[in-house]
Amino acid sequence: MVEPVVLQTGDVVAFGYTVPLTVVVVMLALVIALALAVSMFLTVGLSVYHSVQDTQRERVKPDLREELLSRLFSQDPDWEALVADCSRTERRVLESLLDEHLRELDGSDADRLRELGDALGIPDRARRRLGSGNEYRRLHALTWLTLLRRPEPYVESSFEPETPRERAAAVTLLQACDRLPDAETGVSLLLDGANEQFSVFGQDTLYRVARSDPEPLLARASSHYRDWPEPLLAQVLAVCSQLETSVGDRSLEWVTAALETENEAIRAAAADTLGSFGWRASLRDQLFLERATDDPSPRVRAAVYEMLASWGDREAITVLLFALVEETDPRALTLGTTALVGRRDHVDHDTAAVLGPAWDWSFEHSEYDRIAGRVTAGTVRG
Known part of the structure; x- marks a missing residue:
């Protein structure tokens, strides 16, 4: 192919032909205008099509809802007959109603309603969608299988969850259907090969x-925390902070090690986690506590103060009080003092007075919250 050459005269030479530059510009303008016109007509056409579809669905929705509820509480719902008489639009509306009601009902009513999903062929479609190259379609399939409590299409398929969202959806499906063998299987599904953080749903x-x-x-x-990306490690720490005494005597060295990392967010998350384990004598090492309260980050120090307040024993409160006396960051001081006020029954008032205005401010707000909570509770009871 011969590269076009722009001549000084304003003409363009291409493929052995000479074309005036103005003609080239006009042709390009026409092509662009045509493309814009086609795009506009397609956009308008799709908009009109979806509007018509939405109007049709809204028109049939009330009757279908009434029919669905009537059959649900009848002796024999005969979902097959209902679906057989429905148009394509009505089937889509039935699916949306099924989704809506399955999220609200439970027990035998939900079990009967799930049979409508079988009549609509949703499990078979979900089985096919698990092999799709589109993550959204795969997630949609897993969601439907969870709502219908139909794990077989997933269990019998060769589908392997790839993304954190798919991992969480697969574990949720197995849990909801009592098909998750044990916690080890669930943790493996969620964390094996994980290289990015979960969504809030995944963390839950x-x-x-x-x-x-x-x-x-x-x-x-304990064995993999060094390999995880920091956002994922922070999520695991947040989960562990809610386990409290259920961890038994399991070693928490990996949590204390996280308190020594360079990332202040991880150190703060580690302090939050350790706040749930004050009953562990191994955490009461004086040197460890001194290092924690001397952290260069005000954010981490504030988390450590809240950790000590969560422990609540005299030794922890004493360390906390001395640390607050030397605290220079206003926010860390406020958070730490507020946490200490929550344990004021363990603090001598004259000793706490050395914190001055910070203690007064935190105490006043604590009293306001207590009174406001009492008034709110009385209003609700009334």
Whole structure:
């Protein structure tokens, strides 16, 4: 192919032909205008199409809802007959109603309603969508299987969750259907090969798995925490902070080690986690506490202060009080003093007075919250 050459005369030479530059510009303008016109007509056409579809769905929705509820509470719902008489639009509306009601109902009513999902062929479609190259379609399939409590299409398929969202959705499906063998399986599904953080839903899923048996998560964290990206480590720490006494005698060295990392967010998350384990005597080492309260980051120091207040014993409160006396950052001082006020029954008032205005401010706000809470509770009871 011969490269076009722009001549000094304003003409363009290409493929052995000479074309005036003005003609080239006009042709380009026409092509662009045509493309814009086509795009506009397609956009308007799709908008009109979706508007018509929405109007049709809204028109049939009330009757279908009434029919669905009528059949649900009848002797024999006969979902197959209902679906057989429905148009394509009506089936889509039925699916949306099914989704809506399954999120609200439970027990035998939900079980009967799930049979409508079978009549609509949703499990079979979900099975096919698990093999899709589109993550959204795969997640949609897992969501439907969870709502319908139909794990078979997932269990019998060769589908392997790839993303954190898919991992969480798969574990949720198995949990909801009582098909998750144990916490070790759930933790493995969620964390094996994980290289990015979870969504809030995924973090909640990890917590629900660990709550049933913390051992697998703690063991995995102890051996893999150095390999995880920091956002994921922070999420695991947040989950562990909610396990409290259920961790038993499992080693928490990996948590204390996280308190020594360079990332202040991780150090703060580690302090939050350790706040739940004040009953562990191994955490009461004086040198460890002194290093923690001397952290260069005000954010981390504030988290450590709250950790000590959560422990609440005399030794922890004493360390906290001395640290607050030397605190120079206003926010860390306020957060630490507020936490200390929550333990004021363990603090001599004259000793706390050395904190001056910070103590007065925190005490006043604590009293306001207490009174406001009492008034609110009385209003609700009334």
